[in-house]
Amino acid sequence: MNMKRFATLACATAASLVVFSASAQQRDVIQIAGSSTVLPFSSIAAEEFGNNFTRYRTPVVGSGGSGGGLRQFCQGVGANTIDIANSSRAIRPNELENCKSNGVEEVIEVKIGYDGIVFASRAGGGRFELEPEHVFLAQARRVPQDGEMVMNPYSSWAEIDSSLPDQEIVLAIPGSNHGTREVYEEKVIMEGCMKFEQIQALDSDAQDDACLAMRTDGRVVEIAGDYTETLARLESNRNTVGVFGLSFYESNRDRLQVATVSGVTPSIDNIIAGDYPVSRPLYFYIKGAHIGVIPGLQEFAQFFVSDMTSGFGSILESAGLIPLSDEERDQVLQTIREKESL
Amino acid sequence: MSQDNSNLTVQDKVVASLKRRRRQEKLFRTLGLGSVILSLALVAILFINIFSKGVPAFWQTSMTVEVYFDPDVIRISEKPEQQPNETFEDFDERLLDWETQLGFVNFNRILSDSITPLLSDFERSQTRYVTQLVTSGERHALRDMVMEDPSIVGETRSLTLLTSADVDVWLKGNIDRSLPDDQLQLPAVVREWADELHANGHIQNRFSTALFMNPDSRSSLASAGLAGAFVGSFYMLLIVIFLAIPMGVAAAIYLEEFAPKNKLTDIIEVNINNLAAVPSIIFGLLGAAVFINWFKLPMSAPVVGGLVLSLMTLPTVIIATRATLRAIPPSIRAAALGLGASKTQTVFHHVLPLAIPGILTGSILGVAQALGETAPLLLIGMKSFVASIPQSPMDQATALPVQIYLWQGNELRNFFEARTSAAIIVLLMLMISLNSLAIWLRRKLEVRW
Numbered sequence: 095m096n097m098k099r100f101a102t103l104a105c106a107t108a109a110s111l112v113v114f115s116a117s118a119q120q121r122d123v124i125q126i127a128g129s130s131t132v133l134p135f136s137s138i139a140a141e142e143f144g145n146n147f148t149r150y151r152t153p154v155v156g157s158g159g160s161g162g163g164l165r166q167f168c169q170g171v172g173a174n175t176i177d178i179a180n181s182s183r184a185i186r187p188n189e190l191e192n193c194k195s196n197g198v199e200e201v202i203e204v205k206i207g208y209d210g211i212v213f214a215s216r217a218g219g220g221r222f223e224l225e226p227e228h229v230f231l232a233q234a235r236r237v238p239q240d241g242e243m244v245m246n247p248y249s250s251w252a253e254i255d256s257s258l259p260d261q262e263i264v265l266a267i268p269g270s271n272h273g274t275r276e277v278y279e280e281k282v283i284m285e286g287c288m289k290f291e292q293i294q295a296l297d298s299d300a301q302d303d304a305c306l307a308m309r310t311d312g313r314v315v316e317i318a319g320d321y322t323e324t325l326a327r328l329e330s331n332r333n334t335v336g337v338f339g340l341s342f343y344e345s346n347r348d349r350l351q352v353a354t355v356s357g358v359t360p361s362i363d364n365i366i367a368g369d370y371p372v373s374r375p376l377y378f379y380i381k382g383a384h385i386g387v388i389p390g391l392q393e394f395a396q397f398f399v400s401d402m403t404s405g406f407g408s409i410l411e412s413a414g415l416i417p418l419s420d421e422e423r424d425q426v427l428q429t430i431r432e433k434e435s436l
Numbered sequence: 437m438s439q440d441n442s443n444l445t446v447q448d449k450v451v452a453s454l455k456r457r458r459r460q461e462k463l464f465r466t467l468g469l470g471s472v473i474l475s476l477a478l479v480a481i482l483f484i485n486i487f488s489k490g491v492p493a494f495w496q497t498s499m500t501v502e503v504y505f506d507p508d509v510i511r512i513s514e515k516p517e518q519q520p521n522e523t524f525e526d527f528d529e530r531l532l533d534w535e536t537q538l539g540f541v542n543f544n545r546i547l548s549d550s551i552t553p554l555l556s557d558f559e560r561s562q563t564r565y566v567t568q569l570v571t572s573g574e575r576h577a578l579r580d581m582v583m584e585d586p587s588i589v590g591e592t593r594s595l596t597l598l599t600s601a602d603v604d605v606w607l608k609g610n611i612d613r614s615l616p617d618d619q620l621q622l623p624a625v626v627r628e629w630a631d632e633l634h635a636n637g638h639i640q641n642r643f644s645t646a647l648f649m650n651p652d653s654r655s656s657l658a659s660a661g662l663a664g665a666f667v668g669s670f671y672m673l674l675i676v677i678f679l680a681i682p683m684g685v686a687a688a689i690y691l692e693e694f695a696p697k698n699k700l701t702d703i704i705e706v707n708i709n710n711l712a713a714v715p716s717i718i719f720g721l722l723g724a725a726v727f728i729n730w731f732k733l734p735m736s737a738p739v740v741g742g743l744v745l746s747l748m749t750l751p752t753v754i755i756a757t758r759a760t761l762r763a764i765p766p767s768i769r770a771a772a773l774g775l776g777a778s779k780t781q782t783v784f785h786h787v788l789p790l791a792i793p794g795i796l797t798g799s800i801l802g803v804a805q806a807l808g809e810t811a812p813l814l815l816i817g818m819k820s821f822v823a824s825i826p827q828s829p830m831d832q833a834t835a836l837p838v839q840i841y842l843w844q845g846n847e848l849r850n851f852f853e854a855r856t857s858a859a860i861i862v863l864l865m866l867m868i869s870l871n872s873l874a875i876w877l878r879r880k881l882e883v884r885w
Contacts (some may be wrong), residue, residue, distance in 0.1 A: 121734060123832055125832070138655040140823060141653060144824065146539040147539070149535075152822075152823045154822050156817055156820035156821070172732075173732070174733070174734060174735060319845075325849065345849070348850065409655060
């Protein structure tokens with residue numbers, strides 16, 4: 095009796111597994127992964143898409159960082175690979191090559207808007223008015239001093255510049271899996287570093303080495319996780335200055351105090367006007383081969399970029415995304431319509 | 437004489453050592469008691485911390501509003517009905533078109549028109565702030581009401597709408613209310629309205645059914661709930677129960693009762709014990725490689741999660757079942773065999789029924805462990821944001837512990853710190869009830885020899 099029951103159960107599970115595997119070839123929900131900066135925007139767009147278009151199912155959005163998302167994206171074509179990779183930086187040539195060698199021939203680039211990168215410290219602490227060179231001097235392994243490169247001697251911000259608070263240097267920056275890191279290095283560190291004549295005199299490889307090498311005495315912490323992890327750092331070590339996305343700062347203004355960069359306070363207005371230096375475009379990449387196979391893929395992209403979803407006064411703007419200009423939007427929409435791949 | 441002396445010294449030695457022995461015992465008892473108190477204190481701190489943060493999140497502020505479904509705003513054609521000569525596909529297409537038409541209706545205007553009469557101090561220019569009082573998902577709730585029953589247009593209904601997450605945070609005091617304007621998320625006018633509506637009873641703190649009935653949400657944070665994760669976990673546990681338990685029990689019976697004792701079965705036994713000690717994240721890597729890349733099963737689906745968790749639970753079930761079978765006295769088997777029962781009859785008619793309580797306990801503990809497992813699920817894509825309740829084990833889903841991880845990462849910290857703790861409480865309660873079920877079953881069914 096019992097044995098029979100076991101046998102039936104085992105058969106039933108085996109049979110259901112076979113059925114599952116057979117039906118696994120089809121997928122009717124869009125699958126997205128990638129940048130944790132784009133994740134909140136992408137999730138909101140996905141949810142609104144599902145709510146507005148009852149004929150399509152709500153897309154599923156995963157994280158993993160820009161690099162992780164693009165790696166997953168480039169694994170190949172088929173129902174068990176993702177359809178869209180979110181990225182807070184443009185795809186790199188070697189990533190695109192990797193994509194093509196795995197059979198992902200059509201990669202459609204979609205720019206969705208802009209985001210600012212801000213430096214923030216705990217609310218109620220000293221106010222920071224940063225210049226790019228301050229940040230470089232705080233994080234570099236060797237700094238130029240009296241015509242030589244010496245091991246970074248600074249332990250307090252006030253030692254770097256007397257206008258900064260007398261606060262111990264602890265800097266929490268995004269890990270190398272984040273797209274934010276690349277923008278941070280390009281627009282803050284390199285910028286600050288190149289102000290020193292001694293470094294300008296070097297050749298370009300040596301410049302990169304000198305600028306990007308980080309001190310290893312524990313004053314610079316690389317955060318591999320989300321901004322909440324950076325926030326937790328700030329709360330456990332109250333001297334920490336963290337790197338955040340503007341939208342994250344906006345949601346936690348009661349706990350964070352934002353630093354000005356080159357005298358400009360980060361805000362949506364200042365970024366649109368081009369005054370705030372540390373901003374970058376956000377992207378997602380569509381797998382062209384999946385358009386027409388996964389229902390609603392093209393429509394989702396159009397919905398995301400539409401003025402209603404991500405324009406001025408839209409739900410994504412109130413979530414902190416800085417909208418594209420009208421010309422840019424038209425161009426991106428045309429790219430999606432025509433399926434122009436990279 | 438010398439004997440007396442030595443006797444005396446032995447006694448002296450004993451008396452002298454007694455003190456030391458008592459001291460040692462006392463020290464040991466104090467250490468033992470100390471560690472018990474310390475561990476209890478740590479658990480208490482953990483629980484107090486979680487409960488003090490999480491319990492208030494079971495209640496959420498919501499607003500009672502008379503909503504007028506204005507026909508001037510909701511301009512839609514009649515809801516299509518299936519014609520006798522129409523195929524289902526054609527009808528479905530017409531219905532979808534109608535639903536799309538409904539999607540373009542500005543339900544935010546319906547909401548703000550219904551809320552503004554409640555505000556004592558309102559100017560036309562402030563309209564865009566009014567919708568910040570209510571969480572954005574409620575406009576879809578209104579749309580769904582119209583979609584369900586179009587005759588509602590033109591009528592007034594009294595509805596309870598969830599307030600937005602920022603309003604909830606403000607009214608509950610989860611944010612420092614004395615902060616200056618530039619450090620608060622809500623504009624001053626919305627804060628005043630919220631306080632006013634709260635004072636005159638339009639906004640009240642009610643038990644949050646959204647937390648249990650809704651799937652996760654990011655566009656309407658206040659309506660984010662656990663239903664999607666709960667159903668995802670449920671599917672996975674079903675798969676574990678129907679896969680790992682029968683297989684584990686069958687394997688254990690074979691190994692314990694039928695298999696010959698030789699090198700091979702020794703190796704198998706060692707490996708099963710090793711398998712039980714393998715860190716769970718390795719099962720996740722294995723699951724991603726085998727089930728997703730090789731069997732082409734979908735990512736983020738409970739079916740893959742269930743298979744991975746089954747693999748993880750299997751050794752636990754085998755070990756528990758074997759221990760129970762071994763504890764059954766050989767006399768039972770001998771008596772059955774002596775009366776002419778076959779080996780199979782002995783096992784299934786006599787040994788297994790006696791082993792059921794132990795097997796059940798072991799299985800329930802294994803399932804409870806699977807319910808709380810997170811690491812392997814992260815590797816098979818179950819940490820994605822899923823805004824719908826999965827309809828089958830093949831649909832994309834998350835699990836309860838992963839939902840805790842996701843909420844922990846949400847950017848609106850003031851709202852989600854409490855929400856996360858509430859999710860932890862729900863998971864803890866499920867675990868406690870599973871474990872108590874196991875203890876209760878063991879007590880009730882246990883046979884003493």
